Amino acid sequence: MTRIRRAIVATLLLLIVLLSSGCWNRRELNTLGIVGLVGVDACEQGITTTFGIIIPEKSGKSSVGKTEAPPAKYVQASGKTIMDTVRDTSLRFDRKLFLSQAKAFLFSEEIARNGLGEYLDGILRYPEMRLSMHLIIVKDTSAADVMGVASGINIIPSAYMEDIIKQYKVHSTSIDSRVLDFLKASTNNGINPVVTVFKKIKKNKIGEKGMLDEYELTAEGVAVFSKDKLVGFLDGQETRGYNWVIGNVHGATITFPTPGSNAITSVEVFNAESNNDVDITGKEIKLKVNIRMNGMLDEQTSSVNLQDIDSIIESVEQGTSQAIKQEVEHTLLKVQKEYQSDIFGFGQIVHRKYPDKWKTMQDHWNELFSQAIIEVVVQAKVTKTGKSSYPVVK
């Protein structure tokens, strides 16, 4: 009897231990509003936050042949902080907002110019927020304005936006910036953050029916920050220049005039890597960028047969190098002179290479960076000429 009683007591104790601990935040799936996008705009009270909530598809219904509006709903709330507005939405929306699946955080330009730090603090603290969310600056319009646009195949706006961001590897004229990257860069003295930029543009109307989308989004360019404040933008080509320097070009097409003719040559980039260095001699700071690139001749409009002469390939390689060099130097100069913000992380190199000197430099590094001499070396290699050796133009 005592054995059985002891066993029962042990089981009950175990049950109490297990039931009284465990995960407390039980919530059924059909009580949640799955947030896809969060947009933050400035307003008189502080901020207006727009939440894009995805409407889950009912099972049994196929999504084929649907021409309905994007499957998302929006709820807005104004307040002092983001967390404040999250609670506030419950007054008007029938589901509790669930932020863990949010794909991107959008900030308007105005907010970004005043500094993102105070808003990102909430993202860092709140357990439901993910630091791997994409961070986006919306140019020209308000953040809420771009959230309803989904002109791709994917009709969920957050998925559409994320897919566009992820395609930066194809063209290298934008970047994929995450909240965590921003936090890391903005709190470090030797590097400043850059952020993906989205812009709403009007679409040309083609055809009569089925082409209902009036607007589309473009992710070209980046926003340059100094600490957590927006200082300016780079356009697409300048962004590619930035990507060359940090070794982030995964694919691109470089176009330049064919040497020795008035035709144009395109070279596709297979892979590229960069090797950056900083030399300090006395008061002079030299930023050295060494880029190596491997590519294929993509297209040319001249009648030069590349198969015949090796030197022509060499001249194509030189042309490529030259084009990349120009791009990189232009970007470096613009960032140095116009924005005075070390978005490339040369400060970190100094920190590693000259730890003693860094201590005196770190507080005015951006100033020193803007006055530094730059040296760009590009080694381009063109190893293939595509499917054909012979030009179409005779």
Place this chain on the structure above:
Amino acid sequence: MKNNKWLHLNKLSAFMPDASLVTTKKKLNTLKQLIIESKKVTNAILQIVNKLRNTEALSIYTTAISNKTFLENVFKKSSDVIFNEFTTLSGINVLIVYIDGLVDKHIIGRDIIDSFITKARDLQKGIPLNSKILKSLIVASNVKESSRMSVIIDDILNGNTVMFVDGLNTALLIDSKGWEKRAVAEPDTETVIRGPREGFIENFQTNISLLRRKIRNPNLVFETIHLGKQTKTNVAIAYIDGIVNQMVLEEVRSRLNKINTDSVLETGYIEQYIEDNRFSLIATITNTQKPDIIAGKILEGRVAIFCDGTPHVLVVPHLFIETLQTSEDYYVRPFVASAWRMLRILALIITILLPGLYVALQTYHQEMIPTVLLLRMAGSSSDIPFPAGAEMFIMLVFYELLRESGIRLPRAVGSAISIVGALIVGESAVNAGLVSAPVVIVTAATGVAGFIVPALSEAIMIYRFLFLLSGTFMGLYGVVCGIYIAVMHAVSLRSFGVPFTSPLAPSGQGLIEDFILRFPIWAMKKRPDAIAKDKLQRQGNNS
């Protein structure tokens, strides 16, 4: 209170003048004496009755007719006990006794009666009869003699024929067993694609011969004992002398001998008496219906327990890995066998954990589910009236109902169940919005995976529900706690002294080559040392 009591006694004495303390005591004593004496008498009577009943020490009578009356009394004139009296031409009075249905009538007619009568004709008159002469009159193969009534009764019950001859104080016990039995066929539950298809049947002798045919070795030993005071069931311990782990064998013997019950109808009875941990969900004794599996297992040093009347044979010690092994693993090439093993481990994990994990992820950890999948799940559960845990529970209970009824139903209506199950539960419940489609899928996957590991299917069902409960109330934390508890429990188990989870824990004991991967047969040179202990070498160098 005390005063009151005395008051009451005083009143009694007033009522009855001679009711003093002394006289009452005297009367009481005499009553006690009477009771003791009457007990003595009943004991004496019982002893006499027992002597009459107890046939243990009784020897047989010399006349056939008195033997007949005695046995008729023993068998309570049961109609299936046949007493056949006849007299030969030479004047010998013979009584043969057997039980109808347990004997082969051909043997009795041809080899006993016919032969006896024919040969007795040639006997010279006047020669004193003895058992030697009588034995020569019978052509049946196995003839023993005994004069003890108890032996004779047991033999009759076992299907032998007993012959009493007038004037002889020993009876002849003639082997004439022969009764209806099922043909050796492939067991329904252990079908294979490759390998022998024969399976054990209900007949004890046949089962033993099936094993003997696999291992033609004098070291294969069957130790037969009788269990059950009423049923006197034949139970045999089978092992290979020289390979078997003596400790395990001793343990099996002693545990079997400790069984004190009136009936053993199936090996399941024995299993429950001799298993190590009676309150564990996990069985530490396995059973099989296939001789090749038994052969393989006892060749590794295990002990098999046969029981008359059932095709299921027990094997001890039983380890966890055996639940993932099948006989076919050893008949196909190692690559396929290893792939199957891994599939089975996966199936085990799926069938135990999937419902619990699904509910845990859906109700607590939505952030862990990929967005697109979460949207699908949210879409399908958006108008379901039940919480996810209850929904899963209902579906699992429904699945168990279907499964159970599928087993009990007559074959002819079996297909109705599958139609009801597939159409009504699968289609209609989802369409009606009572159950979400992912839950149906999870239930189906769980059910299908459960059949891949049949040896554990009973324990699995209960574990599945436990994990579902812990997942529903405690999320992933609960599931992980459950895994901890389940694993700790499994590791603590022993089967006849052998750790249940070896060779994983403790590692280094036994055949790791035969665990997740099944190494080639020629590479498994040793027997598992957790089981065979010292006689480990299985084969020479074949590579």
